[in-house]
Amino acid sequence: MGAWNYNPWENVEAADWFQEFWKQQNFAVLINEINQFDPTEERYDAFRAACYLLQTLGNPYIWPAEHLAELKPLIQRAISILTQMIDPTNEDWGFLDMWGGSADVIKAVEEQVDALKTRLGELA
Template sequence: MGAWDFSPWGNDDAAGWYSRFLRGCDFVMLKREFEEFSEKDESKYDKIRAACYMLQCIGNPYIIPKTEEIEVKDLIEQGIRILSNMIDPPDQNWTYLDMWGGDEEVRSSIGEQIKTLKIRLGEWG
């Protein structure tokens, strides 16, 4: 077994396991959430948060298969931008905080997502 890190993905056996497990995942659906996101459509906000969470969990270059038709690094960058705009709206089209009555807990939760996505982004080099 080749090991390069103490993380749960830091060895050849684990990386192979993730690859086999994720073969059945719908990465096109993940990509589509980013392509179809519109800040003017309130039904898209929670879906994009869910898609960003998936990137938080599996958006590591040792976990996500490199043969997929998505650019994971680009999606992570988009996710950071979208989530940042959700908690610091650049204009009146971004209504997510209004939906939550400006609740600080939702702002904090999204802030944690952004932090984790930035860590994932750094893993892509």
């Protein structure tokens, strides 16, 4: 897996995703990572990296105006998927297996969900 710790930027897959995002300098990379998420592809760490930027930059005063209409549904989808990752409803979700069911990674994902819920509240 190439993970150094539990934060959404502390693994090889996330580092590669961040590099691609900044190389392209295009919010479509972030939006597509979240909207096209498929648990069977097991891009959990790239997804969490995209969610980290969403929770950090997903403020209506920061978020690009051309993607503003997508912000609320994107945050809602991110919350739903992150929640499924730590409380899966079927066997397609292998995130917890990849991390050995670690309580630390569950806590880290819960913190992401909380941050996204805060962002969602800013949009209300």
